[in-house]
Amino acid sequence: MYSDQELLQNLPGFENKYAVVNGVSLHYVQGGKGEPLILIPGWPETWWAYHKVMPLLALHYNVIVVDLRGMGGSDKPSAGYDKKNMSKDIYDLIQLLHYEKVHICGHDIGAHVAFSFAANYPEATGKLMMLDTPHPDDSMYQLPMLPIPGLNYTYPWWLAFNQVKELPEALLADRMHLVIDWIFNTMLQHPHHLTDFDRAVYSQAYDSPEAIRSSNAWYQAFTQDIQDMKTYHTISSPVMGIACSNIYQMLKSFLTKATAEVRLEEIEDSGHFLLAEQPQAIARLIIGFLK
Numbered sequence: 001m002y003s004d005q006e007l008l009q010n011l012p013g014f015e016n017k018y019a020v021v022n023g024v025s026l027h028y029v030q031g032g033k034g035e036p037l038i039l040i041p042g043w044p045e046t047w048w049a050y051h052k053v054m055p056l057l058a059l060h061y062n063v064i065v066v067d068l069r070g071m072g073g074s075d076k077p078s079a080g081y082d083k084k085n086m087s088k089d090i091y092d093l094i095q096l097l098h099y100e101k102v103h104i105c106g107h108d109i110g111a112h113v114a115f116s117f118a119a120n121y122p123e124a125t126g127k128l129m130m131l132d133t134p135h136p137d138d139s140m141y142q143l144p145m146l147p148i149p150g151l152n153y154t155y156p157w158w159l160a161f162n163q164v165k166e167l168p169e170a171l172l173a174d175r176m177h178l179v180i181d182w183i184f185n186t187m188l189q190h191p192h193h194l195t196d197f198d199r200a201v202y203s204q205a206y207d208s209p210e211a212i213r214s215s216n217a218w219y220q221a222f223t224q225d226i227q228d229m230k231t232y233h234t235i236s237s238p239v240m241g242i243a244c245s246n247i248y249q250m251l252k253s254f255l256t257k258a259t260a261e262v263r264l265e266e267i268e269d270s271g272h273f274l275l276a277e278q279p280q281a282i283a284r285l286i287i288g289f290l291k
Contacts, residue, residue, distance in 0.1 A: 002201050004073050011054060021092035027073030028066040032058025036099045039065040042108020043215055044180050046072035046205045052279035060287055070214030072205050081217035082224040087116035091124060103290055105129035107275060109218050119232040127290055128239045132247050132272055134254030136225040154186055162219035169209035177203035187272040194276045235259040240289045244270045
């Protein structure tokens, strides 16, 4: 078993913290000095997803990496997993910490929450960074039900599987490493960039029925997220989208419609898990964009 405190032995200058906001206890890791920078991970990871970039970013910013509701050391309630409400979790956290405005970056599910934060709390948003994932919109209904022969495309079966209630946790409790290894092996350009230790950290975090149920709830909220997206105004804050080559056009299409000022960056030698494969490049782009 790997505790967050043990993991932090690899990251001097960072501390484990907890805050009760919006009816849940959120775990977050904080370190560095400067303007506040919120980092949000996605499925099937935890705050540890940012461990390679945190020391680099902390040289310039007050880095706050948040485990979302349902993730890692944060509470796993029965409801509240639409991204609008999860962005309120983040907003209430920064209010508690007395920050008027923050920069915010998210990957995967975390990118959904970061975008929702910028849409719902523009006055509290400095700059927005989205890694490899657009916010859910109507285009999700067009995702194919079957793999398309000859297309360089990873069929996202887990989007449908994670919609199912009760069955995933019954099947996968104590076996979640099977799914996590498949996801990483398939969606990393270089699977060895994620170590056995990293995989064990994530498998442990998602192995319980409660963790599987709550993380699947992020996906089960997509239909509400899509409806909420229709109510959002164009994002007025400066935005940067960073994506691997397989996702770049999808993220570009979304952000050029949803934002007023966007910078787009394509990372060629990487799969979906940019933070594991290209941490130096991601840190350099974030620092350059925020400066």
